[in-house]
Amino acid sequence: MKDLLFPNLITYINQLAVEDLPQERKTVLNTLTEFIQKKTDKKEVCNLNFICTHNSRRSHLCQIWAQSMASFFDFSNVFIYSGGTEVTAMHPQIVYILRDVGFSLNSLSKGENVVYRVGYGKNLPNIMGFSKLFNDEFNPQSQFCAIMTCSQAAETCPFIPGAEKRIALTYEDPKEFDGLPNAFEKYKERSEQIAVEMKYVFSQIELKK
DSSP: OGGGBOHHHHHHHHTOOGGGSOHHHHHHHHHHHHHHHHHHHTTOOEEEEEEESSSSSHHHHHHHHHHHHHHHTTOTTEEEEEEESSOOOOOHHHHHHHHHHTOEEEEOOOSSSOOEEEEOBTTSOOEEEOOOBTTOTTSOSSSEEEEEOSHHHHHHOSOOTTEEEEEEOOOOOGGGGTTSTTHHHHHHHHHHHHHHHHHHHHHTSOOOO
């Protein structure tokens, strides 16, 4: 499925250097890799739900990059979701950043919580990007891995109903740079960090033909 991704995304992903990740971070990421590997070995569907407080920034980046990397490395059994402990909206800076690296985002609704159709490749299923609770009916209700992307959600949600596994994979919130001249660059840095780490996760999985 790699060749189905948009050319700009393929170019971007190819230049991401996973070897520069510190070992302590790889150790955390390996926990997610192991979950996906076990599902893949058993030829089972693998559902991942990235969860943060507002489902507005980090969880969307994780969902979209993880789904893209699953396709890049040819994993057809992996389905990615995101949610929050509160409902807000996908932040505009996330929309700008994703478009900048090669994704297509088109709004399907109006209002405060816009629904975006996120495209990442030709003839690949679109990702629906909007803010929702982690247990929204749009997301899997059982047999999924819950990945906590912010420390607040990790602390306030020690138990996620229906989750087979819960992993704390937290990221610094780019929200702190909102309104500052360097906001775009900081959001871009966080997006690239997540892209690199999702590339590492899927690059470590053995796909048995």
